[in-house]
Amino acid sequence: MGKRTICFKNKPRISGTFTVAGPKEGSGDLGKYFDRVIFDDKFGENTFEKAERKMLSSAVTGAINAAKLTVCDVDAFISGDLLNQIISSSFVAREFDFPFIGVYNACSTLTEAFSLAATLTDGGYMRNVVVGTVSHFSTAERQYRYPLELGSTRPPQSQWTVTGSGAAVVTNEGDGPKIVAATFGKVVDFGVIDANNMGAAMAPAAADTLNRLFHETATSPDDYDLILTGDLGALGSRLLKKLSFDNGYDLSKNHSDCGEMIFNIDEEDYQGGSGAGCSAIVFNSYIYEKLRKKQINRMILLATGALLSTVSSQQGESIPCIAHAVVLES
Amino acid sequence: MGKRTICFKNKPRISGTFTVAGPKEGSGDLGKYFDRVIFDDKFGENTFEKAERKMLSSAVTGAINAAKLTVCDVDAFISGDLLNQIISSSFVAREFDFPFIGVYNACSTLTEAFSLAATLTDGGYMRNVVVGTVSHFSTAERQYRYPLELGSTRPPQSQWTVTGSGAAVVTNEGDGPKIVAATFGKVVDFGVIDANNMGAAMAPAAADTLNRLFHETATSPDDYDLILTGDLGALGSRLLKKLSFDNGYDLSKNHSDCGEMIFNIDEEDYQGGSGAGCSAIVFNSYIYEKLRKKQINRMILLATGALLSTVSSQQGESIPCIAHAVVLES
Numbered sequence: 214m215g216k217r218t219i220c221f222k223n224k225p226r227i228s229g230t231f232t233v234a235g236p237k238e239g240s241g242d243l244g245k246y247f248d249r250v251i252f253d254d255k256f257g258e259n260t261f262e263k264a265e266r267k268m269l270s271s272a273v274t275g276a277i278n279a280a281k282l283t284v285c286d287v288d289a290f291i292s293g294d295l296l297n298q299i300i301s302s303s304f305v306a307r308e309f310d311f312p313f314i315g316v317y318n319a320c321s322t323l324t325e326a327f328s329l330a331a332t333l334t335d336g337g338y339m340r341n342v343v344v345g346t347v348s349h350f351s352t353a354e355r356q357y358r359y360p361l362e363l364g365s366t367r368p369p370q371s372q373w374t375v376t377g378s379g380a381a382v383v384t385n386e387g388d389g390p391k392i393v394a395a396t397f398g399k400v401v402d403f404g405v406i407d408a409n410n411m412g413a414a415m416a417p418a419a420a421d422t423l424n425r426l427f428h429e430t431a432t433s434p435d436d437y438d439l440i441l442t443g444d445l446g447a448l449g450s451r452l453l454k455k456l457s458f459d460n461g462y463d464l465s466k467n468h469s470d471c472g473e474m475i476f477n478i479d480e481e482d483y484q485g486g487s488g489a490g491c492s493a494i495v496f497n498s499y500i501y502e503k504l505r506k507k508q509i510n511r512m513i514l515l516a517t518g519a520l521l522s523t524v525s526s527q528q529g530e531s532i533p534c535i536a537h538a539v540v541l542e543s
Numbered sequence: 544m545g546k547r548t549i550c551f552k553n554k555p556r557i558s559g560t561f562t563v564a565g566p567k568e569g570s571g572d573l574g575k576y577f578d579r580v581i582f583d584d585k586f587g588e589n590t591f592e593k594a595e596r597k598m599l600s601s602a603v604t605g606a607i608n609a610a611k612l613t614v615c616d617v618d619a620f621i622s623g624d625l626l627n628q629i630i631s632s633s634f635v636a637r638e639f640d641f642p643f644i645g646v647y648n649a650c651s652t653l654t655e656a657f658s659l660a661a662t663l664t665d666g667g668y669m670r671n672v673v674v675g676t677v678s679h680f681s682t683a684e685r686q687y688r689y690p691l692e693l694g695s696t697r698p699p700q701s702q703w704t705v706t707g708s709g710a711a712v713v714t715n716e717g718d719g720p721k722i723v724a725a726t727f728g729k730v731v732d733f734g735v736i737d738a739n740n741m742g743a744a745m746a747p748a749a750a751d752t753l754n755r756l757f758h759e760t761a762t763s764p765d766d767y768d769l770i771l772t773g774d775l776g777a778l779g780s781r782l783l784k785k786l787s788f789d790n791g792y793d794l795s796k797n798h799s800d801c802g803e804m805i806f807n808i809d810e811e812d813y814q815g816g817s818g819a820g821c822s823a824i825v826f827n828s829y830i831y832e833k834l835r836k837k838q839i840n841r842m843i844l845l846a847t848g849a850l851l852s853t854v855s856s857q858q859g860e861s862i863p864c865i866a867h868a869v870v871l872e873s
Contacts, residue, residue, distance in 0.1 A: 215618050217642050219668045260858060288545050289727055296852065297627040299647050303730060303850035307863040312547050312727035314655060315850070315865075317629050317645045325644060329659065336666035338549045356854075397619055397642030400633060520633035520645075522626065524686075528590060533637040535645075 217422075218396040218429040219328070221335040224542075228341075228387030229282070230497035231275025233268040235350070235376025238486075238494065241476045246498040247377075248275055254351065254376055261351040262296065265378075268490075269294070269305045269347040272380035276343060276497075280382035280389075287311045287382075288339035291330050293322035294347045295374075295489050296356060301347050311343075319518030320415075320443050321398065322346050323379075323492050324537040327514070328395035330383035331539070335392075337385065345380035348488030357408070357523060370410040372446045372487035375475060379493030381501075390504035394540040396426040400520065402533040408526045412449025412472075412484050415517040418534035419445060420456035422515060426538050427462055434462050438509045441500060443492035443516030443536075444472035446484030471495035492516045507543040514539050547752075548726040548759040549658070551665040554872075558671075558717030559612070560827035561605025563598040565680070565706025568816075568824065571806045576828040577707075578605055584681065584706055591681040592626065595708075598820075599624070599635045599677040602710035606673060606827075610712035610719075617641045617712075618669035621660050623652035624677045625704075625819050626686060631677050641673075649848030650745075650773050651728065652676050653709075653822050654867040657844070658725035660713035661869070665722075667715065675710035678818030687738070687853060700740040702776045702802060702817035709823030711831075720834035724870040726756040730850065732863040738856045742779025742802075742814050745847040748864035749775060750786035752845060756868050757792055764792050768839045771830060773822035773846030773866075774802035776814030801825035822846045837873040844869050 232247045239250030249271065256264035269292070277284060290309060292302035293316040306313035318325045323346045330342040351361055353374040359365040383392065401421050405414035419442055427433055434440060434457075445453055450470045457464050471492040472485035496514055503509040517536040526532075562577045569580030579601065586594035599622070607614060620639060622632035623646040636643035648655045653676045660672035681691055683704040689695040713722065731751050735744035749772055757763055764770060764787075775783055780800045787794050801822040802815035826844055833839040847866040856862075 215616075215670060217618075262854060262858065286545075288547075293647070297854060298625075298649070298850065298852035300850065300852045300855045303863050303865075304855070304860070306865075307730040307732050310729060312729050313648070313865060314659070314727065315646060315648045317623070317647045318643070319628070329644070332663060332666065332668055336662065336668070338662055338666070340545060397644065399640060399642050400637040402637050520628065520630070522628035522630045524592060524627060525630045525634070528592065530634070533633050535633075535636075535643060 216429050217425050220394045223335045224391040225331045225334040225383050225385050226387050226389040228382050228384045228389040229276050229280025230381040230501050231272045232379045232494040232498040233271050234494050238377050243499050265301045265349040265352050266304050268378035272378040273345050276380035276382050286341050290343045291326040292345045293317045295353050318535050319520050320489050321516045321518030321535050321537050322489050324516040324539050327539045331392040334385040341384045346489040346493045347378035348490035350374045350376045368409045369483050372484045373482040374488040375486040375491040377490035377494040379497035381497050391542045392539050393542050396538040398422040398535040398537045400533045400535050404531045406531045411519045412446040414519050414532040415534040416449045416452035419453050419517045419536040422536040422538050424460045434464050437511050439512040440468045441514050442470045444487040445470050446472040448484050504543045510543045512541050546759050547755050550724045553665045554721040555661045555664040555713050555715050556717050556719040558712050558714045558719040559606050559610025560711040560831050561602045562709045562824040562828040563601050564824050568707050573829050595631045595679040595682050596634050598708035602708040603675050606710035606712050616671050617673050620673045621656040622675045623647045625683050648865050649850050650819050651846045651848030651865050651867050652819050654846040654869050657869045661722040664715040671714045676819040676823045677708035678820035680704045680706045698739050699813050702814045703812040704818040705816040705821040707820035707824040709827035721872045722869050723872050726868040728752040728865040728867045730863045730865050734861045736861045741849045742776040744849050744862040745864040746779045746782035749783050749847045749866040752866040752868050754790045764794050767841050769842040770798045771844050772800045774817040775800050776802040778814050834873045840873045842871050
């Protein structure tokens with residue numbers, strides 16, 4: 214196999230972002246960095262699914278405005294979410310008059326979408342591409358696990374799906390932080406079958422992609438101000454550091470995880486946040502600002518995804534995982 | 544909004560394909576063109592879901608062989624399917640050591656994947672990209688509609704999900720038919736709420752994309768030997784012709800539909816075939832051969848997708864649809 218890392222010659226920019234966060238997310242340490250915090254997790258709608266769509270729709274509109282563009286300037290919308298048939302993304306795309314490219318790699322969808330958007334703009338095929346992802350605790354919980362009304366006990370290895378949406382405009386025209394490279398992940402499965410233990414399942418995929426990125430770009434962790442994983446959570450982050458150390462890379466100095474950052478420490482969150490909205494709202498707010506202000510000069514964003522479904526779990530399958538990385542410069 | 548059509552300067556090639564078809568598909572008029580016909584729709588596995596994966600896996604391996612490549616030559620696998628969280632694609636990706644880019648636009652996934660693969664290879668970002676989609680009557684029926692054991696009556700506007708998988712290698716190195724352009728679709732929803740009437744729901748999206756393609760490339764139906772839609776079925780095809788005629792384009796001479804071609808005429812199929820495997824096995828076998836032999840010199844492949852889920856239908860939503868087109872030359 215050839216290289217899995219693409220280097221972008223024209224260095225597409227992320228010219229604007231917007232984030233919408235739920236009440237629990239808004240009360241965490243990063244709360245003040247989100248563009249909008251909603252205090253009703255139904256967002257004025259009559260179902261959680263519609264609330265999820267409204268968050269994504271608001272993020273898309275907000276990102277286009279932040280990039281000082283109009284909807285007429287947008288060439289495509291690349292989006293995915295955790296609901297069956299990615300209906301949040303599809304129904305939001307219906308509101309807009311630009312093309313829709315639906316993608317799905319679970320919580321790794323964010324960096325998958327950034328990588329494709331960077332390719333399309335870097336190659337001059339499109340000018341402005343909007344990237345967006347979303348998740349909602351209540352839609353994910355009832356789809357993947359149990360009815361909310363059941364009040365099921367959560368095991369200590371579990372993570373809490375983030376209610377939130379982040380969108381960004383990737384462009385070959387504007388200014389902003391640059392996407393300089395992307396490393397596409399391959400599917401890695403170490404045989405974890407506990408659908409509550411996503412962190413352990415995803416860590417090997419994250420380590421594999423990081424390993425390839427460092428190797429193919431001839432860099433090491435010291436070359437980055439930040440290595441930010443999507444939502445490995447506390448346990449998954451420890452496993453990633455261990456696996457990377459075994460690969461010869463010490464992440465102890467500059468690794469952070471969106472899932473570990475998003476909530477105040479609270480017993481019922483256990484390992485921290487997860488979901489396609491987790492890295493989307495952390496990266497597109499707090500981290501994006503740091504890149505803009507050159508407090509971060511060079512970083513890796515590595516969103517990780519667990520590619521299971523209720524059917525695969527019920528049929529006794531283990532959890533295939535993936536992680537796509539993008540390298541960003543201020 | 545800018546143009547929705549991308550013209551590929553380097554004209555990526557489709558250098559090899561492979562198709563696997565189910566028993567019912569194999570007994571249709573196109574049966575003899577499929578590379579492999581299975582006579583047991585469980586394909587020797589103990590679940591229909593595993594059979595679906597095995598079909599896709601066989602198609603991927605077959606396409607790589609047909610392109611005279613090895614798995615080491617493949618830079619990425621772009622794939623999607625109709626199952627929740629596209630598990631067929633994800634689990635097949637696990638078998639291979641190359642990156643996975645999961646996509647989902649329902650039955651329009653085939654042309655979405657071809658368009659992205661053409662972009663990645665045309666721009667020199669990758670050399671060889673495998674594109675694959677799959678569907679299975681029995682997995683789709685029980686996920687989207689009713690348990691198979693219930694033996695529910697099918698209404699006359701319904702289509703029959705194809706059991707089959709097709710894969711293709713898109714390359715910037717080999718020979719074979721060329722992908723010269725792609726038109727990305729936007730989401731169109733005319734308010735159809737009957738989840739059995741996909742043809743009527745999808746026809747407006749197909750007409751919209753075709754209209755943009757003709758307009759942006761300054762061509763008309765007469766410039767193509769074939770305009771092949773994915774799986775509108777009989778009713779949807781009539782609607783597309785009507786809508787296109789209203790747009791000033793007469794498709795009556797050279798339009799065909801994969802859904803109408805795949806089965807022998809049989810009362811219980813009603814409108815014909817559908818599913819992400821339908822256009823995949825028709826295009827990658829019979830039609831691909833005609834391109835290879837220059838019996839078709841220039842054509843449009845327009846796969847159409849209905850972006851509903853059981854949740855959106857149960858919540859009373861109408862069906863958002865999409866259609867992505869690629870222009871192919873021999």
